[in-house]
Amino acid sequence: MIFIHISIMAGVTYFVRMLPMVIFKKKIESNFIKSFLYYVPYAVLGSMTFPAIFSATSSTYSAIAGTIIAVLLAFMEKSLLTVALSSCLVVYITEWILRFINLQ
């Protein structure tokens, strides 16, 4: 029954998000846990980005080009939108060039 499947999906996904949020209401005192939680975003985003970014587009070359531009612009502290859209643009252009070369 599809509605039971969907309810299970939605229910499990909601509970893993909701429980920590509702249970831990106070600021944590332990310096170890505080430090741990301070580093979590960087560790999570790092492992989510690599190596996944290299297979995100239809060609590894365009993904590498997009990654280089994103790293450079992020290093220059450009805004999220600027970095995201610039890497999209570079991927688009790189793939266009790749197709162009293949046609020759």
Place this chain on the structure above:
Amino acid sequence: MVTDKLSNHFLSGIKDGIPIGLGYLSVSFTFGIMAVNSGLPVWIAVLISMTNLTSAGQFAGISLISAGAPYIEMALAQLIINLRYSLMSLSLTQKTDKSFNTLHRLILSFGITDEVFAVASGKPHDIDTKYMYGLITVPYWGWAMGTLMGAAAGSILPESVSSAMNIAIYGMFLAIIIPPAKKAHPVLWVIILSVTLSFILHYTPYLNRLSEGFVIIICALAASGFGALFFPVKEVAE
């Protein structure tokens, strides 16, 4: 700072949510196409997106539905793939201000996605509920609309455009983690460790059978634990 006060606002949340919502359009568009291809009606695809709001979990979900998987398998798969949200949710509890009462927590925790978490935790100050409602709004509707368009219209976007849009999310992630890594070397080391582990887990035989959710959890636990052990922070975490 004045800008800090201004940014604690619904509208500023909306503004921060726009790049996320744009990124979601292409991903949920793909989800919509896949859901319909696997035999689900359009409105079921949209219903799944509006009640789940997660990428990997939904993609796994539709393949389990079409395979007629047992309910327990569905529950376990969702738990493993999405357990990382618990870590994010826990991390965010340390960045919420007093406006987060139980009711707001019950509602807002629904909207914690990888990208929402990334942007919220990248803020230099504590966040209030207005900002969080704003931040979640555009991604939520982007996710729903993208699914609807993908499911209803098939492939409107040319392959070259959707391929380019797929990198947007990762570009955003890099824009969040690189500037702090420049300023604080411990952050840089934590990122390097996490990325290295991620490469190892993705490319080592046997280990590469781990689900994506588990890989993220292992990398996050190991790298953050390493950071907390060797570079404890006192003032930065405030």
